[in-house]
Amino acid sequence: MASVLEDPSLERQFKGHKGAVTSADFSPNNNQVVTGSVDTNLMIWNLNPKAKALRFVGHRDAITSVQFSPCGDLVVSASKDKTVRLWTPRFNGESTVFKAHLAPVRSVSFSHNGQRLVSASDDKSLKVWSVHRQRFLFSLNQHTNWVRCARFSPDGRLIVSCGDDKTVRLWDTNTRQCINTFTESEGVVTFVDFNASGTCIASTGSNNTLKIWDIRTNKLLQHYQVHSAGINCFSFHPSSNYLISASSDSTVKILDLLEGRLIYTLHGHKGPVLTVKFSRRGDLFASGGSDSEVLLWRTNFDVFNYKEVLKGHRRRLNPDPSPHVNDIFPRSSHLHSAPSSSIQISPTVADTQSADPQIVEVGPVLFPYTQGGRSHGNGVPRGGASAGSGQASVESGVLAEDEGHAYGRTYALEERSGFTHGFSSTLEHIVQQLDVLTQTVAVLEERLSLTEDKLKECLDNQARMVVQARRVEERAAENASPGSSA
Numbered sequence: 364m365a366s367v368l369e370d371p372s373l374e375r376q377f378k379g380h381k382g383a384v385t386s387a388d389f390s391p392n393n394n395q396v397v398t399g400s401v402d403t404n405l406m407i408w409n410l411n412p413k414a415k416a417l418r419f420v421g422h423r424d425a426i427t428s429v430q431f432s433p434c435g436d437l438v439v440s441a442s443k444d445k446t447v448r449l450w451t452p453r454f455n456g457e458s459t460v461f462k463a464h465l466a467p468v469r470s471v472s473f474s475h476n477g478q479r480l481v482s483a484s485d486d487k488s489l490k491v492w493s494v495h496r497q498r499f500l501f502s503l504n505q506h507t508n509w510v511r512c513a514r515f516s517p518d519g520r521l522i523v524s525c526g527d528d529k530t531v532r533l534w535d536t537n538t539r540q541c542i543n544t545f546t547e548s549e550g551v552v553t554f555v556d557f558n559a560s561g562t563c564i565a566s567t568g569s570n571n572t573l574k575i576w577d578i579r580t581n582k583l584l585q586h587y588q589v590h591s592a593g594i595n596c597f598s599f600h601p602s603s604n605y606l607i608s609a610s611s612d613s614t615v616k617i618l619d620l621l622e623g624r625l626i627y628t629l630h631g632h633k634g635p636v637l638t639v640k641f642s643r644r645g646d647l648f649a650s651g652g653s654d655s656e657v658l659l660w661r662t663n664f665d666v667f668n669y670k671e672v673l674k675g676h677r678r679r680l681n682p683d684p685s686p687h688v689n690d691i692f693p694r695s696s697h698l699h700s701a702p703s704s705s706i707q708i709s710p711t712v713a714d715t716q717s718a719d720p721q722i723v724e725v726g727p728v729l730f731p732y733t734q735g736g737r738s739h740g741n742g743v744p745r746g747g748a749s750a751g752s753g754q755a756s757v758e759s760g761v762l763a764e765d766e767g768h769a770y771g772r773t774y775a776l777e778e779r780s781g782f783t784h785g786f787s788s789t790l791e792h793i794v795q796q797l798d799v800l801t802q803t804v805a806v807l808e809e810r811l812s813l814t815e816d817k818l819k820e821c822l823d824n825q826a827r828m829v830v831q832a833r834r835v836e837e838r839a840a841e842n843a844s845p846g847s848s849a
Contacts, residue, residue, distance in 0.1 A: 369663040370708060371617070373631060374647070377408050377657040379416055379722050383635075384651025386428045386596075389642040390452075391435040396649050397452070398638075398657050399426030405440050406722075407452050408657065416722045419450055421458050428470045433477040437494070443467035447482050449494070463490055463499045465806075466509075474515040481522055483510035489524055491536070502809060503534050505541045512554050517561040521578075525552035531566045533578060545576060554596050558603040565606065567594035573608060575620070589616050589625045596638045601645040605665060609636035615650050617664070629708050631658050 382401035389396055396408045405419040405426055424444035431438055431452075438450040447461040447468055466485035473480060479500070480492040489503040489510060508527035515522055515536075522534040531552055533543040550570035557564055563584065565575045573594055575585040592612035599606055606618045615636055617627040632652035639650045645665060651657045 383653040399429040441468035441471035483513040525555040609639040611635035
């Protein structure tokens with residue numbers, strides 16, 4: 364039986380990425396973990412030790428953000444190749460490409476009902492997309508520098524974003540206006556998110572601090588400075604009572620938000636830790652870093668033993684209200700530094716019971732290729748069409764590896780197709796020109812939408828003026844009628 368406060372433990376260690384791991388997320392059923400990497404690959408790891416891992420190929424540059432949909436039937440990814448991809452996490456490797464950003468995309472996230480996406484980019488904009496219609500909806504454009512991160516509130520009414528302009532902005536999705544701005548005086552803001560109830564937001568930055576704000580009162584509730592280097596990512600526990608943070612100081616730290624203190628420091632990565640994420644139930648969390656490894660941890664510290672459960676039953680006659688971040692005193696801004704009493708955990712052995720999973724490579728294969736008379740792929744991409752003001756195209760293909768091999772092999776385009784290098788270069792140039800044309804159309808359609816909104820506003824104003832003029836005429840006629848009869 365678990366103790367009231369048991370130390371977190373390292374469950375498994377996943378190896379398969381060939382570059383830094385930049386983002387991670389759990390599936391809603393807790394059976395899988397999706398990760399994105401600088402190696403341009405998206406990987407889905409099964410928590411069943413006997414199951415194979417899937418490597419999805421399609422992005423042309425580093426992946427910066429990944430997330431499962433709330434139902435678990437889709438995975439979204441963002442990349443420095445200026446695109447957002449929507450994947451079906453199955454062996455067919457099909458993905459839909461969204462194109463509208465003009466610079467690297469830093470972040471992408473589902474709304475909590477799974478119907479919309481919000482992406483943040485170095486082009487200083489946020490873009491909101493429809494998942495089912497697979498089209499661009501609208502942009503939010505008040506940031507003055509790169510936008511690092513954007514997240515929906517739990518009810519979907521708000522979006523929070525942050526960026527290199529040292530601001531955290533709160534947006535109303537109905538009016539599409541920025542309704543509040545929190546300014547950071549030192550350093551850029553690298554990550555931001557809502558707590559589970561949507562009443563608070565937390566932000567982190569390059570100045571090594573983490574801040575928690577109450578968006579109802581616009582007050583800074585907590586201010587932590589527990590890392591010795593910039594904080595790259597954090598995750599709220601589903602209860603909102605704990606928070607984990609990942610930093611370039613090579614550590615993962617766990618904060619108790621109810622007591623306002625650091626409780627654990629985890630040492631497992633060899634180099635900066637770039638991402639961390641709690642599972643939907645909060646019993647697990649994953650971390651990834653520049654060492655190309657994904658570590659799976661069991662939480663433990665939020666599990667209570669039977670004595671605490673019995674105490675809870677005895678308190679039913681006089682129940683205490685559940686604690687909330689807003690109940691912490693003092694409510695004014697106050698700094699939390701790393702106490703010497705926090706527990707340091709340095710796991711040295713990871714996952715001694717299972718070997719590295721076999722990996723199946725999934726993604727767009729332009730042509731089937733053979734080597735030594737043996738076929739190694741059968742996927743052919745299907746063409747896609749422009750949708751909305753961003754392009755959505757569908758690609759599919761499967762590249763299955765030999766049994767027992769940990770990594771897929773890479774082949775040049777000439778090897779796969781038999782075409783010359785000059786012909787391949789021409790094809791790539793055409794694709795690049797099509798990308799430029801698509802982005803131009805996206806900008807023009809966005810401006811057309813703004814023009815339509817302005818025109819509608821002018822017509823509404825004109826209609827109001829006509830109504831007011833008629834009323835004035837009617838009143839003048841009424842005032843003149845008694846005089847004429849006299």
